[in-house]
Amino acid sequence: MPVTANRMSRALRCAAVAGAAALAAVMVWSELVHERSSRRRMGAGDGHPVRREAIVVLGFRNRGTHANAVNRYRVRAALRSLSPDAGEAVLVLCGGAVGGDVPEAELLAAYARRRGYAGPVRLETLSRTTRENVQNATGLIEDADAIRIVSNSPHAELARAYLWELRPDLGRRLQRAKEQRLGEVLYMKPYSAVRGLSALARYDRGTGDEGA
Numbered sequence: 001m002p003v004t005a006n007r008m009s010r011a012l013r014c015a016a017v018a019g020a021a022a023l024a025a026v027m028v029w030s031e032l033v034h035e036r037s038s039r040r041r042m043g044a045g046d047g048h049p050v051r052r053e054a055i056v057v058l059g060f061r062n063r064g065t066h067a068n069a070v071n072r073y074r075v076r077a078a079l080r081s082l083s084p085d086a087g088e089a090v091l092v093l094c095g096g097a098v099g100g101d102v103p104e105a106e107l108l109a110a111y112a113r114r115r116g117y118a119g120p121v122r123l124e125t126l127s128r129t130t131r132e133n134v135q136n137a138t139g140l141i142e143d144a145d146a147i148r149i150v151s152n153s154p155h156a157e158l159a160r161a162y163l164w165e166l167r168p169d170l171g172r173r174l175q176r177a178k179e180q181r182l183g184e185v186l187y188m189k190p191y192s193a194v195r196g197l198s199a200l201a202r203y204d205r206g207t208g209d210e211g212a
Contacts, residue, residue, distance in 0.1 A: 030189035031182060033197060037153035038180035041160040043172040045146075053086040054144035055177070058133050058151040058159055059095020059104025067111040070188065071104065075111045077179035078150040082119075091117065092140045094124040094133040130155065130199075134162040138170060148177035152188065154196020161203055 057078045060070040067075065082089050091112060095104025103125035112121065122140045127133045141147050147170060149156045149163070156179060164171035 026190050027186060030186075030193040033193040034153040034180050034189055035182075037157040037196065037200075039176060040157050041164060041171075041174065042176060043147075043174040045173070045175065048145075050083055050086040050146040052088040052090075052144050053083055053146040053148065053175075054090050054092050054141040055081050056092045056094065056137055056141060056147065056149045056159070057108055058130065058149065058155065059093065059098075059108055060151075061099035062095075062102070062104050062107050063099045065100070065102055065107075067107040071108055072111055073185055073188070074150055074152075074179070075108055075115060077177065079112065079115060079117055081148050081150060081177040081179070083146070086146065090120045090122055090144070092122045092124065092137055094127055094137055096126050096128050098128050130159055131162050134159050135166055138163075138167050141170060145173055146175045147173045148175050150177045150179050152192040152196065153180045154192060154200060158196065158199050158203060161200070 055078045057074050060068065060074065062068050062071055078091060091109075093105040093108040093112070095108070097103045103123070105123040105125045109121050109123060124133065124136045124140060127136045147163075149159045151159065156177065160171070160174055163174065
């Protein structure tokens, strides 16, 4: 019996170590996916100082009347993406009432105000897909010479791909946002990495849109 118990104990320890190693590998992989996406499909810029920037925040399906954890994270990332060197800045908040009665854009705006943001806001409240987010926002960002799109990094990359497709002139103004931080919202990243890579692959094949 003691020998059998010892073997079982060693097997359990080995299983625990293997599980922890697998989890760590998934986390490292998802961080790499997000870091890579956070740098892709940007514009070259014209080398001039930013006079007016637009921070575009893509909403996430929200069932209640207050911003959920995903939308709160996106607003926080948007606020830290504001450049102190820009002459003017505006938050462009996107998303219709997909998961509840209140448009995602309005929930994002309310949370941004609670976080202390007092600057200008433009709302896009009709979209239900990522492509619609981007298409409906183009008229709200035409006056910006720097455009930053905020979501999880693979989803933001998809939105940048749509902007390049729909409005190459605006695509050339794309700059990196600050949504990606090592170790932040780790619990979200494996799922968003898998979903985002799948959506980007479908986009590159020309086989459809993907939500947030």
